[in-house]
Amino acid sequence: MKQVVLLLVGLFVGAAGAVTVVNTLRARDAYARGAMDVMQHHYASLRERQRAKQCNAVANTIALGQLRALSNEIEPAVYADATPESAFREFSTRLRDALDAGIAAAPGDCAALAPIVDKVGKVCDECHQQYR
Secondary structure, X not given: OHHHHHHHHHHHHHHXXXXXXXXXXXXXXXXXXXXXXXXXXXXXXXXXXXXXXXXXXXXXXXXXXHHHHHHOOHXXXXXXXXXXXXXXXHHHHHHHHHHHHHHHHOOOOHHHHHHHHHHHHHHHHHXXXXXO
C-alpha cells in the first residue's frame, strides 16, 4: 500500500512539474505567436477581399498599413534579446518593401491588388519554410 501511495504522489508531482515546464515554454514565445496571428488575420482579410472582388483603395490601404505597422514588430517579437540573423532580417526587409510598394500604389481594383497580395504571401511563406 505504501508503494502505491508513493507511486501516485510521484505521478502527481511529475505531472505538476511537466505542466509548469510546458506553460513556461509556451509563455516564452507568446508575443511572437500573437504578432504572427494578428498579421495572419489582416493578411487573410486583405486576400479574401481581393478574391471576392470587393476591393476599394481606402480599405486596402488601411489593411496594408496595419500589416506594415505589424511588420516592425516581427524582429523584436522573435529575437527579443538578440540581433536577428541576416536571413531573417532579409525576409523582414522584403516584407516591408512589398507592403510599402502596396501602400504607395493604393490599389483600388482587385487586379492591381493581386500581385501585392501574392508578393506578401510569398515572402511570408518563404520565411515560414525556413524558420518553422
